[in-house]
Amino acid sequence: MNDAQQELDDEILSACHDGELPPTEVEAVRRRLAREPDLAERLEAMRYVDAVAAGALRAHDGTPVPERILTLLERAEEEQSQRLESGRVVSLRRREGGVCSRWSAAIKAWVAFVARRLRERTFGEHR
Amino acid sequence: MHEQEARELTGRRRELLDILPGLRRFALSLTGDTGAADDLLHATVARILERGLPADAELLPYCIRICRQLWRQATAAGELQQAAGSDCAPAATRTVAHTDGRAGIQAALSVLSDEQRAVLELVAVEGHSWRTAAALLDMPIGQVMNRLARARSALIRHCGDGAQPPPRWTARP
Numbered sequence: 001m002n003d004a005q006q007e008l009d010d011e012i013l014s015a016c017h018d019g020e021l022p023p024t025e026v027e028a029v030r031r032r033l034a035r036e037p038d039l040a041e042r043l044e045a046m047r048y049v050d051a052v053a054a055g056a057l058r059a060h061d062g063t064p065v066p067e068r069i070l071t072l073l074e075r076a077e078e079e080q081s082q083r084l085e086s087g088r089v090v091s092l093r094r095r096e097g098g099v100c101s102r103w104s105a106a107i108k109a110w111v112a113f114v115a116r117r118l119r120e121r122t123f124g125e126h127r
Numbered sequence: 128m129h130e131q132e133a134r135e136l137t138g139r140r141r142e143l144l145d146i147l148p149g150l151r152r153f154a155l156s157l158t159g160d161t162g163a164a165d166d167l168l169h170a171t172v173a174r175i176l177e178r179g180l181p182a183d184a185e186l187l188p189y190c191i192r193i194c195r196q197l198w199r200q201a202t203a204a205g206e207l208q209q210a211a212g213s214d215c216a217p218a219a220t221r222t223v224a225h226t227d228g229r230a231g232i233q234a235a236l237s238v239l240s241d242e243q244r245a246v247l248e249l250v251a252v253e254g255h256s257w258r259t260a261a262a263l264l265d266m267p268i269g270q271v272m273n274r275l276a277r278a279r280s281a282l283i284r285h286c287g288d289g290a291q292p293p294p295r296w297t298a299r300p
Contacts, residue, residue, distance in 0.1 A: 049282035
């Protein structure tokens, strides 16, 4: 089988696996799967690698979201609640002209810091 | 008025809390490293709080967009960034760190491009339809189909090239 045909088959099998095949094609694919063992095995392989990927990406579902992130959200809500109480209403929704809080500069600096740390940790760049 | 605003605030925070686990997995699909994923999640939340939500924005697509933007910024420097729009980064050019003891599985995922992993995460892990994944990633549905097929094909190739290929792919846990 050439690469183009393999790619086409993989797209069809992906659609089959995800339940995305157009109804008009389902029966034709079923017939092919019944008479082409290699194709059926390829579909099985797709199911397997999906399970592997899901296992890898769900491996840390049991660990709690880091406290620092929850704290960030709590602080944002507290701050905005205080604003509401003091009559300076600022919604989480974006307003004309940009950011919604007075600590935006601090967060901006923090975002830059995290982005830098991500670069360093992920790609071993130490600048 | 203030009560309504306060309710909206609390509701938005709850919405954000609800989607955090999925957003965390999405971040992990991009970084391949749990520590870096949590950093990316943190930066994403900070950026959302900093900028606020556009009035017409849906939360999940907006968060995913911010997360991807930050990841691109973080990986933008140097030759390690895969060519813009490229869908197939050769495995040898990717150096995503693996620090959690699941090197085999993570190595398999690291053969994929960021975009392939993002699509695979949304469809195969989160269970979104192709149409929803396309909307979340702001790409045509044909691209979702193509990237998924290529991602799965690359993973099959990678797993099949392993030292102990699983018999008919079903014997391994």
